[in-house]
Structures are given as C-alpha cells and as structure tokens.
Amino acid sequence: MFRRSTCGLAIAMALGLFGAWCRPAMAQQWLANPGTNNWNDDANWVGGLAPSGAGATAIFDSSTVTSLFFSADTVIGGMTFNAGAPAYDFNVATALTFSGAGIVNNSANRPTLNLVFGGPVTFLNSASAGDALLLNGDVTFANASTAANAQIDVNGALIFQDASSAGNAVITDLFGSDRVEFRDTATAANATIDFDAGAVAFLGNSTAGNAAISVSGLSILLFEDNATAGNATLTMGPVGRAEFFGNATAGNASITTGFASTLNFYGNATAGNATLTLNGFGVDFNGNSTAGDATLLNNSLIVFRGNSTGGNAAVVNAATADVDISQLNSAGTTLGSIAGEGTISLGSKTLQIGGNDASTQFSGVIRDGGAGGGTGGSLTKVGTGTLALAGSNTYTGVTTIQEGTLLITGSTTSDTTVEAGGTLAGTGTIVGDVFNGGIVDPGNAGIGTFTIDGNYTGTGGVLRIESVLGNSSSPADLLVVNGNVSGQSFVQVVNNGGLGAPTTGDGIRIVDVGGVSAANAFVLAGPVNAGAYNYQLFLGGSGDPNDWFLRSGLRPAAAAYPIVPSLAQEYGARLLGTLHRRLGAQEQLRDRADLLDEPYFNGGWGRTIGLGGEQTGGGTPFDYQLAAGQGGIDLFHDEVAGGIHHYAGVYVAGGQGRADAGGQVARLALDAASVGGYWTWYGPSDGYLDAVVQGTWYEGTATTVDGSGIRPKGAGLATSLEAGYPIRVGETFLIQPQAQMVYQTFDFQSQRDAASITSFNDNDSFRGRLGVRGARTIALRETRAGGPRLLTVGLTADSWGEFLGDNVATLTALDGSNPLSFASDMGGAWAEIGGDVTVQVTQHASLYGSGQYARGFEGDRAATMGSLGLRLNY
Template sequence: MVLFSGVAASSAQAACSATAPASGATVNCSGNDVSSVAARAGSTGVTIDLDSTATGSLSRSGSPVAFSVDTDSTIRNDGSVSLTGGGGSGGNRGAVLLGSGNGNRLSNTGTVGTTGAYNDGMAANGSGNTLTNNGSITTTGPNAYGMTAAWGQTNAGQSGNTLVNTGTVSTSGSNARAMSILGGNGTVRNSGMLSTSGASSTTVYMQGNNDTLINTGTITASGAGAEAVFSNTVGSSFTARIENGTGGRIVSQKGIGIRTLNGNTTIVNAGLVQSDIGNAIAMGAGNNTLILQTGSQIVGTADGGANNNEVILQGSGTAANAFSNFQTLLMQGSDWQWQGSGTFTLAHVQTGTLDLTGKLGESASAIVDAGATLQANAGNLPANVSNDGLVRFAQDVAGSYGGRISGAGVVEKTGAGTLTLAGGNSYSGGTILGQGTLAIGADSALGAASGKLDFNGGTLQLNQSLDLAGTRAITLDGGGGTIDTQGYSSTLAQGITGSGALTKAGSGSLLLNGVSSYAGPTTVAAGTLAVGDAAHTNAAIGGATTVAAGATLGGYGRVGGAVNNNGTIAVANALFSSGGNGAFTISGGLDNAGVVQIGGQGVGNRLHIVGDYVGRDGRIALNTHVAGDGAASDRLVVDGGRASGATTLAVTNVGGAGAQTVGDGIQLVQAVNGATSDAGAFRLAAPVKAGAFEYYLAKGGVSDGTAGNWYLRNSVAAEPLPAEPPVAAPATSPPLPAPPPVGADPIPLYRAEVPLYAAAPGVARVIGIMQTDNFHDRQGEQSLLTEVGSLPAAWARAWGAQSELNRQGTVDPAFDGSIYGTQLGQDLYAGTDGHRYGVFLGFARASGDVDGFALGTPELDVGRLAVNAYSGGVYWTHAGPGGRYVDALLMGSSLNVEPRSRDGVTASTRGRMVTGSIEAGLPVGGGEGWAVEPQAQLIWQYLSLNDLNDGISTVGFNDGNTFVGRVGARVHGRFDARGAQWQPYLRLNVLRTFGSDDTAAFSGGTDIETQVGQTTGQLGAGVVAKLGASASAFVSVSWLANLGGEHQRQLAGNAGVRWAW
C-alpha cells in the first residue's frame, strides 16, 4: 500500500512509470499497490493511465489526492483504486482522481472508492473539465461526493464543467452527493445509476447559472431528508435545466424528487420523478417551466414555486399527480390525459388533444387553438373557454356546465350521461351530439345562431320551452339523433338535413316548420311531433315514420314516407286549436293501429293518404255537419291505393240538425286516382243520429263512380243501383231494409227515439181520458147522491188498464203497457135541489213499450215510455127526478214524460193538460127494477208539452185541442141481498176521437205527424153496492177495441168507495 506523506515513494511502490510528470508526459500505472501520481504544477498535456491490472488502496494521511493533473490533461482509470483515511473539511477535500486546473478529462471504467469524510471519487477544480464514469464509484464517509466539479466548494465561479455517468455512483454517508457541480454552464449527464443512502444526501447537486442535468438512467435518494436532485441558480435571473429523459428515474424515498432554488428553471420529464413522502418536484422563486413528454410519470406533487410558472405537455401521456403554484398549462403534444389537480389560471391547448379528467383549478380559463381538442366533463372544464378548435364534453354521468364558450370552434358531446349547458355561449363552429344527452334552456347554449347542430347518436333535451335559431343548420348524421322536449314546446323553422334518423321524445311538442330532407326514419316516441303549422303548409319530413302508443304526429304539412301509427295522428286544427281547417298528407301509406284525429275545430279537415291505408283495429275521428246529402264533413282521402283492414269511424256531429238523404249522402272517405276499398274496411264506432234520423255507413254512393267512397246515409234509395251496390258497414250501422222498387221514394231511417216521442202526446191524452172516465166510474151511481149540506160525502177510486194504443202517422207509434191511477174527491156542497159541487185530486201513470216505424223497419221495438200525471179538478153534478143526471168536470194535469230508447238514449220533458167533460143520462124503466139508461158525453182536452232535448236533437210538440165523443147505453137493475142494496149493470159505448193531429218537430225541419182520429167500441159491466146509510162501493170492468183504423185494445178495471159524513 502507498501512503501519501509528502515524501518520495520507495522502490516497492514503483508500479507507476512516474509520480510527478511534467508537461506532455504519460504515466502508466499497472499491477498491485500502485503509487499516487501528481502532475507538476502548471503542467499541461499530462496523461495518467491506470490499466485494468492497477490496484491500490491509498491513504490520504500525507496528501488527500491519489492521482491528479493540472491543466488540459487526462486521467484514465481502468483499474481498482481507493482512498482511505480521515477527511478534511469543506475546503480540504480528498479525491481519488482530480483535475486541478482547466480543460482536464478524467474517466473511470474501473472501480473508484473512498472511505472517510470529505473524500471524493472524481473531482475537478477548474473550468471546462469533463469527468466521465463508466465504471463504479463508491463513497462511504459523510460529505464524500462520488463526482464533483468546483472541488472544495470554493470555486463556484468556474464554468463549463461536465459530469458524465454511464456506470454506478453511490454514496452512503450523510450529506454525501453522487454528483455535484458548482459554477455556471455546467452539464450533468447520467445514463447509469446514481444513488445516495445517507441523511440529507442530495444525489445530484447543481449550483450556478445555466447548469443542465440530462438523465436517462436512475437517480435515487434513500436517506432521511435526502433529495434526488437539487438545483440552485444562485441568481434570481439565472437559469437551469433538468431533463429526465425516456427511461429516466429520479426517486427520493424520504425527501423531494427534484428541488430547485432561485432563478428560472426548466424541468423536462419523459421518465419517472417520484417522492414517496410528498413533493416529487418543488421549484423555487423563479419563472419556472415543467415540460412533460411522452413517458412522463410523476408520483407526488409538482410545486411550481413563486412567480409565473407553466407546465408544457409534449408528445402524449397521462398526468395524474397534483400540481400547485403553476399558472399556465400549455398543450403542445398529440394526446394527453389530465387526471391530476392544479391551481392553473390558463390552459392553452395549442395542438393535439388534452383530455381533462382531473382539475385545472377553480379560476382557470382555457384557450383551444384551431386543430386542437380540449376534452373534459362539465365538472372540470374551465369556466371560460376561448375555442377555435374542438371542445369535447366526455360526459358519462349527469353534469351541468355554467361557464361560457366562445370562439370559432366546435363543441362536441360524447358519453352516455346528461350534460346541461347554460346559455350565453358564443362559439360559432357548431355543436356535435355524438352520445348521451345535451340539455339546454336557451338556444344560445349552442353558441352563435350561425353555428350548426349536428346529431350523430346523441339527444338534445329542452329544459324549458324555446325555439332554436332559424339560422342554425341542423343535420342528422348516420347515428341519428333525438330531440327530447320533456314537457315543453319548441319550434324549428329550418329544415333538417342528413342521412340519419330522428326520434322525438318527451311529453311536450316539437313543431317542424321547415322542409326537411333527412333520409332516415322518424320515430315519435312520446309527446307531439307537428309537421307544419297553419302558416307553413309546405313543411315536410321524409322517410318512414313510427308513432308510438301515447304519442302524436300531425299538423298541416306532409310526411314523405310510410307511417305506422300506434298513437295518434292529428290533422290541422285537431292539433293547433287556433288554426283554420286544413290537410295533412302522408305520401307513403298509413298503417293505423291507433287513433287518427281528423276532427278539430269545426268541419273541413282532410287526411290525404297517397298509397295504401291499412286499418289494424284503429280509429278515425271526424267532425261532420250531420244533415242531408253533401253536408260538410272531415274526410279521409285515399289516393291511388287500397283501403283495407278494419277501422272504426267516430263521427262527431258539429251543428248538424239532421235531414233526409236521398242521394249519395255525406262523404267520409274519398277514393281518388283509382283507389279502392275493401267492403269491411270501415265501420261506425257508435250510432250516428241527428234530427229525426239515424245514419248508417255505406260503401259506395248511389251515383256512378263512387264505389270506393264511404258515406253516411239515412235512407235506402230505390233501384236501379250503381254497378257496385252500396253496402252498409258492419257493427254499429243498423241493418238495412230491402231497397224500394223503382220509382218509389227512398226509405227513411228514422232513429229509434222518433216513435217514442211521437207516442207521448197520445199516451198523455189517454191518461187524461181515463182520469175523466165517466160519472159512474168515478162516483158509482146517481141514486147514491142523497146527502145534502156542506161536505156531505167523499169518494175515492183506483183504476188500471192494460192498453195497446196504435196510431197512424209518419212512424205509426204503438204503445203497449199499463195505465193506472187513483183519485180522491170531496163533495163540497149538496143542495136539496139535486145540485152537487166538489173537488178532487189524482195521480196517474202510463208505462210500457213502444214500437213503430224506425230504421226503415215497421213495428220495430224502439224503447219504453213513461208518463206521469198529477191532476186536480172540480165537478158539478145534478141528479134529477127519475134518475136522470148531468155531470160536468174540469181537470188540470201536470205531466212528466220520460222516454228511453233501445239505444239507451234518455230524455225528459214536462207538460200540462186541461180536460173538460160533460155527460148526461136518462134512465128509462123496464120493470122489475131494471132500466135502460142512454148516455152521451163530450170530452175536451188541451195538451201542451215542452220541448225535449235528448242530446241529439231538440223536439218540439204542437199544442192542440182534441175531443172525444161518447154515446152509449147502460142497462142496470136493483136488488137487495145480504143486508145491502145491489145495482148491477152492463154498458155499451161508441167513442170517437177527433181534433188536431200531433206533430213532433225535430231540428233540421223534419216533422213527424201522428193522426188523432179514431173510433172505438167499449163493452163494460159493473156493480154498485149500498152497504149502509153511509157507505157504498162500486167496481167495474171494460173492454175497448177499435172499430176502424189503427189497432187499439184496452182491458180496464175500476173500483171505488163513497162515504157520507
């Protein structure tokens, strides 16, 4: 071993060719225990070469340097040398290899090691020196550096030194450095392994202006408080640059990865910078720049320090760490994902795509240059963006963006989530809806009014009623698009173009007033899609259209393709209540399983189908002025196609009072340009009635060329028929009678209610007649009238009949039912001269079935009729000698009339009736107590019924006077039996009714006449029993039948009592 003691070496250490070479000399060292070599002061061009056999463990007891040169000289070590012994202080350092002047070149491909404090491996103490380690350098003492320039830390003013490591440099002492450079313009290059393990041991230390670290290897610090890289420019205006290239690793386990102090430092990272305890990068008080390149990974926080600092992204990669104290983010690469956080005030995307999944900072704004893309979501996009490129919202979950986007660029929505954009944006490049939902509350949320809206799979959702600017072009690309109005309304003045499909969603309405040319299909999934309002009848959409259940399609415009309807199609003002009548056109045929609402406000709308109409148990609702031939109606027009399937037509009568049709009728379906229709294609949804008539749905008219049309008619015309006879549609259309013969009048189809109403006056009068009846049915027998004085006697009776009452007239009404009633009377005064005065009250009811001529069928059962009469009256009776009598009566009745037809149509009306009667009889004795009593009676009736309205028509009844004359005879006898006096009798009457005929006047001018005149015969029998001084009773039965004219039958019974007070 050679010890440096300041004296000449002994011969045993002569392994080097010289120990104090002069300028230009070369010293070769080989073998074991090489000696130290120190070039002479001021020498140049010296070379010290230790070959691979050279070994030595040198002690610094005499000299701290093992091998040294002065200026522009070289030391090459291929051997294994070390320096041991105690160290000095900061200005008295030891070294294995040292260049003490300028321009020296030191290299190590072997092994260099030191022990002890302040003993460095390779050192330079001037400017322009290059130290290269391709081998291994190890130091173990405190403050011992592996490679260092400006040796002794007293020459910080030196510059231009270069430290290169491709091998391994490691230190284990405290405050030890693997590489240290002091002075300006220095360069540190590492492609090997640099490590420190001691406390506070910075692995790479740079101090000075314009120093540079270039690392593609590994730099690690594992000691407590140890930094992997430290740079101090000294001056605040000085600079430094740290490059961590591809594959480079800068790691501190217990300290900062890279720390800078003072000046303006640039850090370029394409590798790993890591701190296991906090800050991976901590920059000082300068204007600092952090450049992240492809391959960059930072584990820990990057702190930009004070002043104005920026991060620049180049190439591609992911930034996942936190950034603090950086003000500007520049994107200059191709594709970067920002997953970290920051405190930036500006992000400037100059090229490529910056994908923000992290945070830039609460006060950040952004600039996007033309050709560049900023991708973010609503929660992390800066509040103000100047966009001349593309801003893409990648929104996988719901979010709201309340910021402002300006510029000439484009905004794109991707991701399955819902993005809500506030208004006030002014970007002019347009909006692309690629995925998910974009929700807006104002058109300006989509930027300038000149910016287009491009759908390619996404949804535009309206958060309030609004109209998009008419200058905004709207395109449907291959992915199509959806407009979700929610519960609001919107109008698009412009047409929609493109190759894609359109879906209308939301319960609100979307009005398309433009001429759209998009090629894809249309789906009305919910709410209303209107094509054209009353001012835009040229509005159109193209392609097939599907209307979902609960949705509506309609308007005044045109659909260019086939329509499949499971919801509602609403024509013109059936959709726009304030608009006029109009038409809606479907140019590709209609398949209808839903509702077609042609009827709107008034009458006159048209649904024009070019092509086939197929009914799949659908429904068409029309407004019709239900009256006579040619009355106005909404209409379905089938143009050039075929109407088939099964559809119900729901007809609403708008102001039609009904009138008889004698021709084609009222057209509901029109077949034009060769169109045809199947016999069962249409049927009525419900009976159609107006005025006095019921209408049926007929295929074909009575005139030529109408075979494919469908009409409402209420009469059956005489033959000859057209080539294809008219056919009544099934279901609610009534069955039709056979056509009348040639030359005969058409057979009208009166509705079922007509005979009911026509029967009412006659039934009411019969009630009045039966209440009046005759003297004997009311009071029994004139011989019973023996009391005198005030309130001498009272009487009561009940009566009933089963009646068949047929009348001749327009509809030949016939009543078959029961009529019954009761009366209670009181004699007010009876004089001794036979005159008697009284009053009475009564109630009567008729209830029964009615038939008549209806629906073209005679004697059709049409319903039931009930009439109630509440009556009161006065009477006068004179009973004279010989049993003769005169009886007069005047009665007033209040009537309730309640018809109910076979179709369930009900109505009611009230009326009043006045009845007067006078009769007389004169018995002619026949012996044995028997007598024949001729009788005569005249009854007068005045009847007035109020108008009736059954929801179909108003029906008025004429007021009229009628008379009933009766002549007849009564044969009666008298005998006593069982303590009573009995007076049986038989009677025979002929009755003649005459007076004003009845008229039921229906809206629309149809009068239903019913004759009053009738002659009937009556046969009756009865018995009167005087049961005591005060009481008597009487009963009778009768049978009435017509003697001519219409059929009448009546079986009646009567029972009464009389009581003398």
C-alpha cells in the first residue's frame, strides 16, 4: 500500500557521520545576544563554534533571539533547554538529524520545530522528540528513538521504523495527503492520533500498542503484513475507514465505527480478541479473513463473504442489526455465540454456533435469504453453553444440536436432530420433526410444556421430565407431539421436591400424543422414587390410548428395609444359642480330678456357626444365611460342698448375615461384632442354670433392585436365661427337660437414601423355649495319661415362640413428612429338632458339634443350622 522511502534517512545518517568527523563532540550554548538567528553561524555560539555532529548538544538559556533557522544540513546529538529558557522555535528548511539524546526540555515552554519547506527531521538511535511541537514537513523516527510527549502536526510523511515508538505523542494531520507509517517493529505506544483526511498505516510487524487512533472524513487506517492493533482504541468517525490486509490482526483493540464509516478484513486478516462496536456500514469479512475470538457489538451489519469465517467470535445484535452469511463461497461458517435481537440471514448456508461455550439469548429472527439470496439455511449448535432462541425463526434447513443446549422459547420451522451430546429444551414450538439421540428437556428453568408440531422419533436419547412427584395432579413437564411417536427414548424423571403419594386414575401425564405412539417409544431410564413410593411409566389412559403417564406404587425399599432388624434378631439369638450348643456336654468335666485344679483361667473354647433359612410370615418373605465365629475363656470355676459347680467366662464373636428379600427384590448384608459374658451353675445331679449377656454392633448395606440403598448401623443387647434338670435312666442315659428365655433390644440409626428417610422402631424381641434333651454318655478307650475319655450323644426337641419381633421401619419423604410404616413380623411359634455330640479326644481337648432343623407350626419359617467347636481344659 505504501512505498517505503529510505533515501532521506540514508542521507541523514551520512551527514551525521560526516559531521561527527569534521567537528569535535561537545556542548555549545546559544548566546544571550547573538548577532543573527542562523544556527549554523559559529559567531552565535559561546566558544565561537556551532554545534554539529552526533555527539554535539545545543544548550539554550535566555536569549534575545529565540527564532532560529538552519542554513545547512545539520546533525546533532540533541538540544537541551534549561529551566529559564523562553519558547524557542526553529525553522527547518534543510535536513536536521538527532542522533543522541534528542530534545530535552527542562523549561516551562515548548520548543517548536517548523519544517518550513519539508525538512526533513530524523531521530536516530535513542533520540527523543521530548515535548516539542513539530509542524509541517517529513519526520522520521528510526532505531529505538521515540516521539515521547511531542505534538506533531503532519504535513507530509511521519515515519516510525525499526523499533521506534510514538511514545505519548499527539499526532494530527493538516492536509489530505498526509500520512503516518509504522514499519518493522515500531509501535504507536500510548500516542493519540487524530486524522480527518490522510492515512495511518501499520506495516511489517508494527503495533498500535495502547494508542488512541481516530480517523474520519476521507482518512483511512490500514493494517498490513503482520501488523497488529494491539490494545489500541480505534475510532472511525463519519466516513472514516479501517482495513486489515495480509496476516494483520485487530489484537485486543477496541474498535468503534461511526456514521457511514467502514471496517473491512481481507486476506488472512483476523479480528483477534478485539471488541468491535459496529455502527455506520458495520464490518465486512472477505477472502480467508476471520472474526477470530472477537466480540462484535453489532448496531449495523456484519457480512461474511468469500471463504471468511466467524471463528469463535461473540456477536451481540441490536434490534436493527443483521448478520449476513448468504454471500459466502463456502458451505457455511461459525460463530462463538450470538445474542440480542435483529436478524441473522443464512441464505442457503449453515451457521455453526457455540464454539466459545458461552450461554446467550437471541430474541431476533434467524431466516433464509440475505444479500446473497438462497433458502434452506441451517443451524448447528456446538459447545457446552446454552443458546436460547426466543424469536419466531423461519429458516428452512435443518437444526442439529451436537453439544450444549438449544433452548427454544419462541419457534422454529426446521426439522431438528439432537445428537448424543446435545440438549433440546424450552417451552416453545418446533414446526417440524424431531429426532432425539441426546436429551429433550421440556421447560425453561422449571416445569413447562414443549410442543413438536410434527413427528417425534427416539434414537436412543433421553426425555427429561421434571415433576413435583405426588398424586395425579402433581405439576410435571409435558411434551406435546402433534404427530406420531416412534423409535425409543429413555425417560429420566427429576423430582423437584415431591414427597410421593398414591396416584389415581391415569396418573401424571408427561407426553401428550396427537397421533399414534409406538408401544415401546418411552421407557424409564432408571427408578423413580419419592418417599415410600415408586413411579412407573404407562402407555394409555382413559382419555387417549397414545399418551404416557407416571403412576405410583410402593417402593421395594418399603418391603426390604424392615428386614434389617429381623436379620439382626435372628443373628443375635443364634449366636446366643443354648448351653450345649455353645459349650458342648460340659457335664463331662464333673469329677475330673486331673482337671480344674485351678479356679482361674482353666479352660477355653471356640466354635463356628452356620445357618440357612427362610421367613415367609408377616411382611416381605426373605431367605437368609448366617455365619459366625465365636471364642471364649472360662475366667473362673469353683466347686463347693455338695457337688455344686460354678463357671463364669467371657467371649467374643464376629460374623455376618445375608438376606435376599422378596425374590431378589432386595439384598441385605450385616457385619456383626459381639462381646458376651456367661455364668453357669450346676447342681449336685447336673441340673443347671445358665445366664448370658451379649452386646453386638451391626453395620451393613441394604440395596433394592431399583438401585436404592441404605447403610444400616446399630447395636443390640441380648440376654438369655436357661435351665435344665436331668432325669437319669440307668447309668448312661438321661432325659433333661429344658426351658429358656431370650430377650433382645436394638437401636438402629435413621438412614437416608435418594428418596426417603428410614427410621427403625419397635424392634424388641422376646423368645421362649420349652424342650427336652435325651443324652447318653459312654466311656471310650482311656487317654494316654490314663484318664477317662467320654462320648456324649444327645437328641433335642424344642418348641420355640417369638412373642414380640414385630419389626417396623418407617419411611418418610426427605423433609420428614408423609410417614409410612412397614413391618417384618418375626412372631410366631416353631418346632426345632436336632442333635449334639461331645467327644474327648485327649486328656485336655474335646470336640463338640450340633445340628438342628426348625419349621414353623404354620409353615411360615424354616431353617437348618449347625455348629462345630473345640474345648480345651487344663
């Protein structure tokens, strides 16, 4: 655009070298009363020598002559104006070059360089123009020189090249042919540039820096090559023009266009990250140019031509503004986001929106047509943000939602495809078909109705429904399809604080179909729970067989959670067991003179327990398994007169219980840790009284088939009192009537799942047993130590009864309301038969085991159990 002239600069540098060789570098002072006003007259300077040369400095104080002229080309290092110096002006009709410090003004008066016949004036190296006033003629800043705080009225060419800077200068033009050029890596820095007829050009790798640049009238602002507008403020006044060519960029500038002004991008130029406030004729993007990541505040017109692109630019449209992509040679373009009002003219092109991930609302109209004409324009939504369309959009191509959300509160006339990463939402209307492979979400930040004035086809997507789940009149999103429904979609129900309740009639309508609905068009994506209720999806109602409804029933959790204390009760009771199951035939120890000679710590024992059973009485039926390991030590044994024995000891145990409830509807798992203590009294004829106290801590999980679950935590306290009296029949056989009472109480913490709060109460248990044990003891071969070795075999028949055991779990909504209680009733009576064996294997060790089978008198329970233990006495 501009031809670069370096001839004047080369002459200036040559003169500088010549002057430096001819005269010594020194500081010369202008006389207080010089004879003439000729700078180059040696007689006008103190010392009789005019300053000349790259290192020469002219010093000015008070003088009777303050208007000087140059009669020859001159090179100096600089001018220094001392504090008391008056206002000097210099008429430069020849070449003047500053190659040192430049102009240093310590006075209160601004010096003036008046380039009467064009100068030129050149600043080299690090020379500064100080705060001088430069009028008329050509001025060049080269190397690292700076215009500093100068005021420059351009009448010709003002050139900044190399790494020079306009500093904080104020630059204005005088006539239409004036120009300012920034070349190489020069910068406008913090200058103020105001042109109304000439040209301001940035070439090479130059930058507008932080300058304030205004062009109006016939003036033009140009950026070429790799130049950048930096962080400048650029203003196009009336009829002003700004153009970007090559690889130039608007950088981070703030650009404002005014009345009848124009802004154009050509070649590979980019708007960068600039903010463009568009008035006048707006902005044109041509060639391969791009709007980049700019912000376009459009009060006029944005046009994309050729192969230009909108990049990720953010467009904010005023009510009368238009964005026109209809003249593109390519199939379409992109924009980061659109907002505001006005129109967007697509022609036959595709506009892709959303690349900057911003969320915006556009209330204007997206349409076909534009300056390039054409129909069938299309819209593609990308990015993670939300684009809200509130207007009546009339484009006739397709709408594709690839990512993020397209929120329609107005209307479109386009067939719409929702892809896997996209969401279609809103309360508006689509006059076309919808293909849902992503998410369709009726409503706008709440419950609402979305209308499809065509067909709906599910392609594996999700229909998201918000509802305040309760009875049939509960508020809920509604999808209205005036055409047919086909394919398949997964319905995801979001509960907005609903407490759950029974539904009546058709239930809660969520899809209103005007045409025909396929039988499997909608299926629930997952369980829908609120409080104690579960909601299922149904096709058809009393009003229309093609509509879809939610109807409630009790949750699986309502049946499963009450089993938690029931499982704990069964575990605690089976761990307590009976005396013979716990310790074997301990009466074998009577009269063992070789044992029990010490009253303390004279025995230890351990056993394993296993049980499998089923409970089919009151409440949800369940199958269960119990397993435990138990070990104890006799702390004390005492034999008193008359053959009376006392035993006391403690034990620990660990185990677990597992249950499957309601035919795999729920699974329960409880881990348990116990400690206990016992005291046993034996009379002279082996009648006994056995007392046990046991504490157990429980922790586990309860999960249902619908994915709900809690983590029960609690503790139980159990006591047992058992008595038996043997009736001997001969020397080796006895019949022993027995009685036992077992009481347990439990405290489980309240638990919260995604839909409810569960609390446990009324979880006490009281069991009683009446039974008889027949046993025979025989002597086997003696031990190696010569002591007796006994074998005891027993058979038992018992009748048990549970007099409490009505375990209750109460489910409420998450706010504690709508309580509903559910029971797992362990009460009832059952018979139990079994056997036990105790055999001494050495002088100090005995093995013992037992097995039982239990069955309810009313067939409401059954269980098989066994244990195996080892006892050591010493």
